[in-house]
Amino acid sequence: MQNASKIGFIGNPSGLPHGSKDNTGNIVHGYAARSFFKDWVKVGTNTSADNIARTRESITHLGFVTATMLHVNRTPKYIASHENVADFIEKLDLPVTTFGFGCQAELGQSIKDAKVDDRSVRLLKAISDRAESIAVRGEFTAELCNKYGVKNVEVIGCQSAYFGGLQNRDRKDAFFNKFNASEEKSGVYLSLGPDESKLLEIAINSGSNIIGQGDPTEERISTGDLSREDFLKNGNAHWEPPYLLRMFESGKVSKSDYFNYIKKSFYKFYTVEDWVNHFSDGYGFCYGTRFHGNMIAFWAGVPSLWIAHDMRTFELCEHLKLPYIMHDKLQQFSSADELYELCDYSSYWNAFDNRLSDFARYLKVNNVDQFLSENYRSSLIV
Numbered sequence: 373m374q375n376a377s378k379i380g381f382i383g384n385p386s387g388l389p390h391g392s393k394d395n396t397g398n399i400v401h402g403y404a405a406r407s408f409f410k411d412w413v414k415v416g417t418n419t420s421a422d423n424i425a426r427t428r429e430s431i432t433h434l435g436f437v438t439a440t441m442l443h444v445n446r447t448p449k450y451i452a453s454h455e456n457v458a459d460f461i462e463k464l465d466l467p468v469t470t471f472g473f474g475c476q477a478e479l480g481q482s483i484k485d486a487k488v489d490d491r492s493v494r495l496l497k498a499i500s501d502r503a504e505s506i507a508v509r510g511e512f513t514a515e516l517c518n519k520y521g522v523k524n525v526e527v528i529g530c531q532s533a534y535f536g537g538l539q540n541r542d543r544k545d546a547f548f549n550k551f552n553a554s555e556e557k558s559g560v561y562l563s564l565g566p567d568e569s570k571l572l573e574i575a576i577n578s579g580s581n582i583i584g585q586g587d588p589t590e591e592r593i594s595t596g597d598l599s600r601e602d603f604l605k606n607g608n609a610h611w612e613p614p615y616l617l618r619m620f621e622s623g624k625v626s627k628s629d630y631f632n633y634i635k636k637s638f639y640k641f642y643t644v645e646d647w648v649n650h651f652s653d654g655y656g657f658c659y660g661t662r663f664h665g666n667m668i669a670f671w672a673g674v675p676s677l678w679i680a681h682d683m684r685t686f687e688l689c690e691h692l693k694l695p696y697i698m699h700d701k702l703q704q705f706s707s708a709d710e711l712y713e714l715c716d717y718s719s720y721w722n723a724f725d726n727r728l729s730d731f732a733r734y735l736k737v738n739n740v741d742q743f744l745s746e747n748y749r750s751s752l753i754v
Contacts, residue, residue, distance in 0.1 A: 377432040377433070377742065377743070378411055378412070378413050378430065378431045378432060378433075378743065379409055379412050379413070379431060379432075379433045379434070379435050379469075379740055379743045380412065380413040380414070380415035380427065380430065380431035380433070380434055380435065381405070381406055381412055381413070381414060381415060381434075381435045381436075381437060382415050382416075382417055382434065382435070382436055382437070382457070382460075383402065383435075383436045383437035383438045383471075384398040384399065384401065384402035384437040384438065384439055384472075385398070385399060385402050386399055386402045386403035386406050386407075386644065387399050387402075387403070387642065387643045387644065388642045388643075389642065390642050391642075392642065393586075393588070395585050395586055396584075396585045396586075396640065396641065396642060397439075397585045397662055397663070397664035397665055398439055398664070399642070399643075399644060400532050400644065400647075400664035400665075400667055400668050401437060401439060401471065401472040401530055401531060401532040401664055401667075402437045403644045404471075404530075404531045404532040404534075404535035404536075405435065405437045405471035405472065405531050406435075406437075407535060407745075407748075408531070408535070408735075408744055408745065408748050408752065409435075409740075409743045409744060409745055410743060410744070410745040410746070411743070412435070412743070413430050413431050415427055415430075415431065415434065417456055417457055417460040418460075419456065419459045419460050419463055424460075424463050424464055427464055428464065428466065431466065432466065432467075433466060433467050433468075433469065433738075433739070433740055433743070434461070434464065434466050434467065434468045434469070434502075435468075435469050435470075435471060435740070436457075436461075436468055436469070436470050436471065436473075436499065437470075437471045437472055438470060438471070438472065438473050439472055439473075439474060440474055440475065440476040440684060441454075441473055441474070441475070441492060441495065441496070442474070442475035442476070442488050442492055442496065442513065442516055442517075443475070443476050443488065443489065443492065444475060444476060444477035444478075444481055444486045444487065444488060444516070444683075445477075445481075445485075445486065445487050446476075447489045448489075448492075451489060451491050451492070454489075454491045454492050454494070454495045455491050455494075455495075457495055458491070458494050458495040458498045461495075461498045461499060461502065462498050465502065466502065467502055467503065467504075467738065467739065468499050468502040468503045469503060469507075469735070469738040469740050470499060470503065470506050470507050470508075471507065471531050472507075472509065472530045472531060472532070473506060473507060473508050473509065473513070474508060474509035474510065474513050474530075474684050474687070474688070475488075475509075475512065475513045475516055475683065475684060476682060476683070476684055477512065477516075477682065477683040477684070478682060478683065479680070479681070479682060479683060479686060479698075479699075481512075481683055483512075483515045483516060483519055486516055486519065488516070488520065493520050496517065496520060496522055497520075497521070497522060500517075500522045500524055503524065503738060504524070504737050504738045504739070505524050505525065505526050505734065505737055505738065506522070506524060506525045506526070507525075507526060507527075507528035507731075507734050508525050508526070508527055508528065509527070509528075509529060509530055509684065509687055509688050509691070510527055510529070510683075510684075510686075510687020510688055510690060510691045511527055511687055511690075511691070512683045512686075512687045513525075513527075513687065514526070514527050526730075526734065527691055528730055528731055528734050529688060529691045529692045529727060529730075529731070530663075530667075530688055530692070531731065532664060532667045532668075532671075533667065533688075533692045533694070533727070534727070534728050534731050535671070536667060536670045536671040537720075537724050537728065538728075538748070538751055539671060539673075540670070540671075540673055541721075541724070543673060544717070544721050546673055547673075547675050547715075547717040547721075548717065548718075549656075549675075551656040551657040551675070551708075551709065551712040551715075552656060553578065553579075553656075553657075553707075553708060553709050555656070556654060556655060556656025556657065557580075557581060557654050557655045557656065558578055558579075558580040558581070558655065558656065558657040558658065558659070558708040558712075559580060559581050559582075559583050559651065559655055559657075559658040559659075559660075559669060559674075560574075560575040560578075560580040560581070560582055560583070560658070560659055560660045560708075561582075561583055561585065561658075561659075561660030561661060561662035561665040561666060562575075562582065562660060562661060562662075563660075563661040563662060563681060564586065564613055565681065565682065566615075566661060566681040566682075566699055567615045568613070568615050568616075568661070569615045569616075569618065569619050569624065570702040570703055571660065571661065571679065571702055572615075572616070572619070572625070573624065573625075573706075574702070574705060574706060574707060574708065574711070575708075576625065576633055577706060577707055578707050578708035578709070579637070580637070580659075580708055581637045581638070581639060582634070582637055582638045582639070583638075583639050583640065583641075583647075583650075583662075583665055584638060584639070584640040585640075585662055585664075585665055587638070587640065588611070589603075589610045589611055589612060590634045590638045590640075591638070591640050592610070593631060593634045593635055593638065594634060594635060594638040594639070594640070598610060600628070600631050603627065603631050604627050604628060604631070616630075644668065647668050648668060648671055648672045649672075651668065651669045651671075651672035651674050652672045652673070655669065655672070655674045656674065656675075657674065657675055657676075657677075657708060657711075657712045657715065658670075658674050658675070658676040658677070659676065659677040659678075659679065659708065659711050659712075659715075660678075660679055661678075661679045661680075661681050661685065661699065663678065663684070663685050663688055663689075666678050675695075675712070675715045675717065676694075676695075676715070677695050677696065677697065677711050677712070677714055677715045678694055678695065678696035678697075679696065679697055679698075679699050679702065680696050680697070680698050680699060681699035686698075691727075692720065692723070692727060693719040693720045693722070693723040693727075694717075694720050695714060695715050695716050695717060695719075695720070697711075697714055728751070728752075731752070732751070732752040732753065735752060736753075741753060
């Protein structure tokens with residue numbers, strides 16, 4: 373017998389166990405998606421008949437928080453999970469609403485030359501068949517879906533930007549205050565894909581704290597699990613990205629100095645609450661190449677500058693009108709103070725109400741506005 377209508381969630385979680393190897397940035401938009409709803413249900417994707425039956429008894433709608441679902445010209449290591457989730461969605465056969473769905477591709481990638489693994493395309497079509505519309509992050513993802521015959525898509529951006537905007541709308545003037553490096557801290561995020569040597573150089577010169585979203589070696593240094601002696605040994609027994617190894621080899625930064633910097637200035641968080649609280653304590657600016665890392669600083673009221681190094685960051689910043697620069701422009705800068713001068717939020721705030729209305733309409737079209745919590749009903753009922 374079907375219970376009262378409820379929404380259940382699968383996909384990126386709203387928190388991770390301490391020490392998890394997953395990208396902690398995924399908890400940011402996972403947390404944001406769930407925060408809009410009341411009495412949501414955690415759902416497991418086991419495809420057994422018993423689990424399918426139990427799930428159908430407990431929910432009427434399925435929310436799927438998925439970040440980078442379509443990988444262009446490469447197959448992700450977790451492709452088997454796409455097959456499992458497609459099986460689950462097909463067997464469950466309930467209405468599906470996506471949150472934060474995007475793709476990963478290099479800057480300048482053409483749609484014509486973009487190839488996505490058939491197993492990911494199958495998952496995309498399983499969602500499409502059960503959704504009134506699919507929210508995607510930006511125009512490139514929308515065009516990629518269209519290429520594979522999925523037309524019921526609309527560009528919505530990411531719910532994390534609306535969650536943060538609603539928290540900060542009454543204090544938006546604070547985003548136009550001057551950052552003072554002598555009085556305030558700055559935070560920086562670095563990614564694994566691009567050459568981050570210039571960004572790291574700026575961070576070290578500026579005394580910025582690195583906030584990790586993976587970075588197992590740096591986490592071990594910061595917690596004391598990796599000693600200076602072991603880190604300084606010859607060879608690369610402790611994994612570091614290629615750009616950092618080149619910096620060590622060229623003498624741009626010594627391993628000893630890097631160890632000292634990380635020991636003093638590296639942080640990593642597994643809950644949104646701890647992460648936001650960290651940025652609420654004395655920070656005046658944040659910058660870097662991690663979209664959701666910068667976003668959580670924004671949640672805390674800290675002006676953030678995104679550095680676009682791939683299509684997923686670029687299309688999100690473009691659609692949401694967030695302040696950003698292209699990664700190849702970093703060579704022009706030497707400090708966090710200089711980057712802050714580009715941190716203009718006027719376009720974001722000017723566009724916010726219209727973008728929020730788009731998100732609210734998307735929830736209504738997919739009939740999940742009925743599940744909104746009282747905190748957000750007045751903002752998101754259209």
